[in-house]
Amino acid sequence: MPQPTVADVTVCIRASGYVSKTQVVQSAFPASKTITLEYITEHELSFFSDNEYSRPVAGAKVTFWKGRPATRPVSRKLTVSLGTFNLKNINPVVVQREPDGIKIVAGIGNPYRSNESTPEGKEIPPEGAMIVGVGGIMWNPGVRPHFTPRLLSFRTNSPSSVLSRLLRIWDTLSLSGSDPTSFPPLYIEHFEWSHENKIRYAEFFLLEFSDTMEKVGETITDENGRCHFTAPTPGLFYVQAEKDGMRSYFLTLHPLRCSVKSRMYEQTRLIVNTLKAGFDPVLTNFGVIPNVDLIIKNKDAQRGGIYAFRTDGSGFGYIDNLPWGTYEMTLTPPDEWGLPPKKVDVTLDKPRLKKNVYFDMDYHEISGRVIEKDTRIPVPNYWLLLCMLKPEAALYAQVKTNAQGEFAFTNALPGSYRIIDLINTRKPPEFMPDPSRYSYQFLTEVDPFQIDGYPVVMEDQDVRDIELPVMPAPVTTWSGIVVDSKGKPVPGAVVTLEHEDIDLDKLQPEQITDHQGFFRITRFGYPDKTTVHQSVLVGYVGNRISVNLGDFEPAQEHLQPVASGSISVNYHIGDTIDSLIIEINNENKYSLEGIVLDPQGQEFWDKEVYAVQKGIHLYAEKRKDGRFLISGLDPGALELFVHPCMYLDNTVGYPIIRNYDYFTEQINLRIEEGAQPPFVEVTLRKIGHLAGYLHDQQGQSLEYATIQLGHTSTDTPDYTTETNAQGRFQFDFLRCDLSYNLTASTNEGPVGSWEGLVPSDDEIQLQLEN
Structure with a gap:
């Protein structure tokens, strides 16, 4: 057996945030060597x-x-x-x-x-x-x-x-x-x-x-x-x-x-926002005090200077070209507010400075508690909105009841208000307002002119001990399975609920059946055991609604379903209806099975899988493993799409949050008539990234240099970018299984190059020197 040779090997290591290091080591196989890198401590400005x-x-x-x-x-x-x-x-x-x-x-x-x-x-x-x-x-x-x-x-x-x-x-x-x-x-x-x-x-x-x-x-x-x-x-x-x-x-x-490259400024811009103390301007504009007069005086006697301006209707005021220094601001609200002038010191030490000035108001309190109607037990964690109607209509404040069911709006001014129950209709709530209290509407956006609420008229005193009765929110549930004409469960079918005589909450999306064809749909509304309502459940294969397929793909309007069926059900609000069977005409259709794996060969759970055939999108059922099954396919060609997602949601017509660690996979398949469709194994590919810096021989950053990147198998670059002020460049969404060729150039000609594979677990850091 030949003896291993010993040789001097030159090792060059570059890593972002560290000083590059070149070291000659004596290497023999097998061997290992530890090289310590130092943090970058030399900075250029x-x-x-x-x-x-x-x-x-x-x-x-x-x-x-x-x-x-x-x-x-x-x-x-x-x-x-x-x-x-x-x-x-x-x-x-x-x-x-x-x-x-x-x-x-x-x-x-x-x-x-x-x-x-x-x-x-x-x-x-x-x-x-x-x-x-x-x-x-x-x-x-x-x-x-x-x-x-x-x-x-x-x-x-x-x-x-x-x-x-x-x-x-x-x-x-x-x-x-x-x-x-x-x-x-x-x-x-x-x-x-x-x-x-x-x-x-x-x-x-x-x-x-x-x-x-x-x-x-x-x-x-x-x-x-x-x-x-x-x-x-x-x-x-x-x-x-x-x-x-x-x-x-x-x-x-x-x-x-x-x-770092930075500009130096001779003067600054001051932004003043005049607000009422106790209000969050992000939540509501009601906390604004408009049309406030400001006089600004430079406290530096040598520099001097007096400036005047007024805030606009949103409480904002802007003044440019102020010299650096410390100023005294005198703010005078309009007479109708009855507020005294206020003096505030502000130091201009930035090119752009925003200053919020808060005026203390003579607030009063609107408080009470939320209780269950029949038992009078306090209801905690119940959200309420306070809307002011006079002198202006606006969302005023929102609070949540404490453990004792108590709530308090502590910053109310004289005026007319409504207290409105805030119900999240994206999931069945635990409690709802008592219908005898006032006419209730499901809230998605608050409009004080259109929504009834508990009326409150605030004069120059607190309003306390308000009792708001609520009741358990009844949930109506429909569940069952979708089967084909032979009684076999149909996974991946879309089930939607339609009402002919009542409109319950609208925000629940349609459901997709699981691998056993099972579905469950819930709605909520006021209890009514005397009135019989009618609902129609529709199941179909082949989506017919607009679906957002990701950040970079436009919503697409799908065609009519390839197979569908329906069932009519009478119910009272609050009923639980189970064992429903929706039969769809899915004869002479094929099913496609497969599995999605990550690059390590492990099953990948969070994915959106669908097939496109003859312009129709047919979705796979969503399950907590890597497998998928798509029903309702015809013989012939089709395209299979696998979208990696950030999380799984068993709905359709819902925006997909893409997982940008992996590419979307698209596979062309064909189903032969009379033959069993093949089992499809899809392995996701990691997205690669390439970044680096460009410097000249003196170590200075090269700004606006042209960086071109292309596959080594082609002569034409696929991507082009420019270096920023720090000489940095970056390319994203690169294939990790392809070799790339990178060239850097300025107006004077080429200054550097690189060739190689992009790793999948990190970004490459290149240091190109002219």
Whole structure:
């Protein structure tokens, strides 16, 4: 047997957040070698003037403050929810630390609300809880998100960086955007993956900049507006540059953000919002005080200056081109409010500063309790809305009863109100309003002009001891199976409930039968044992409704079903109707069976599987394993689609939240007449990502360089992008089983290249040098 040879091997290692290292090692097979990488501590900064020329600012003083240290390596990636965000239904994801890990207090489909609030009206989570996200958008309490969620990879100059599905766990990360006060730095403490609903969460602590933070150094920019900073230890550092009245934003540095380009501003913009104390402007606009006169005086005697403006009808006022410094604001509300002027000091130390000013009002209380009508037992956790009718109609406040069934609206002003019961119709409620109390309507959106409620007239005193009777909400249930003409169960059939003489709640979607053809549909409404209602249950194969197939695919209007059947059932509200049998004419049809596996060969549960044949979509039943079965197929060609999802829901016509760890698989099949369809095995493919930085020989970032990426088997590039201010580039949704060729070029010609496979478990970090 030949002896293993010994040779000198040159090993080059590059990793994001670490200093690249090249080392010559003596290697023999078999052998192992440990190479230690150091965090990046050398940072490069560039500052430019905020004008049409954007010239470098030479001689600017740059000050550095110390943030949190780095204690863990950059070695794993984190995925957070990519759910749909709806401004009308802000649902923060809240997690709470428990002895055995992280408990999800509230999340998608489970809104979190608190009876406690700050004077500004912001909700207070329970002790130990952290608000970590809102349906895919990072949530800063009290700030209304103003953009639509989208799939973003890690880019440090993006306000959504922390939402990246490729975000690496790092002790200190930062967010930046047009308004740094809306997206301050965040500290990642822990992350948890919930197997139950397949949605991942992260836990964050908010970092606030303060004058008490430790100053670690100062430097001066050179003639090119550049300077360098060597961090004494790896971690987060705050940076600000100033010169002759110009200042930059408070910037952040950490090993993943080793270079920064920033503008310096001579003046700032001040935004003032005048509000009533005790109201959350995110919930309702009623807390606004409009048309407030403001006089702003610079407290620096040498600089001087007096400015005046007025807030608009939404309580907002804007003033631009204010010099840096500390100002005294005098705010005078209109006379009809009867409020005295208020003086507030504000320090303009950012290019854009928003200041909320709250006026104390002479509030009164509207309070009472919610009880069960027959037993008079208090009802806890019951939601109520307070709507003001005069002098203006608006959603005023919302509360939830405590353990004793008590509620209190503590910030009511004189006027006319209605107390309205808030019922979530997406699932059967436990209690409903007593129909004798007032005419009730199911609520989806509140309109005080159209919905009746408990009337309250508030004068100059509290209104207490209101009793609101409620009753257990009766649930009507229809259940059974769908069979074909031979009595065989039909999995994957769609069952919908239609009423001819009554309209119960409308928000329950249609159901898909399971692998045994079973279905269960529930509705709720007021109990009525004297009136007989009629319902029609329709079962069919081949969807005929509009279905959203994902973020990147438009909704499609499907054709008529290939087979259907129905059954008419009489019922009273509150009945349980079981053992129903819906027979559909599904003769001479074929069924397609298969299994979906992940790249490791394990069954993949959360998937949307359907076939398209002759323009008709036929869905598989949804089950908690990797198998699927599609019925109602004809001989001939068909397309099979497998959509990886974030969680499973046994409904149809419901938006699918895609799982962007895997590609959607599309397979062309054919069923031969008279032959048994083949058993289909589908293996999901991981999505690959490629990212890197481009620097010149002096280590300077190359901005706006062209990066082209294509398959090595073709001569034409498939993807093209440009480097950002830090020289960074990135490509997403790449095939991990294909070899790619990457080239970088500037106006002067090619400057670097790379060729290889993209790994499936992480992103490649490239360091291309000219």
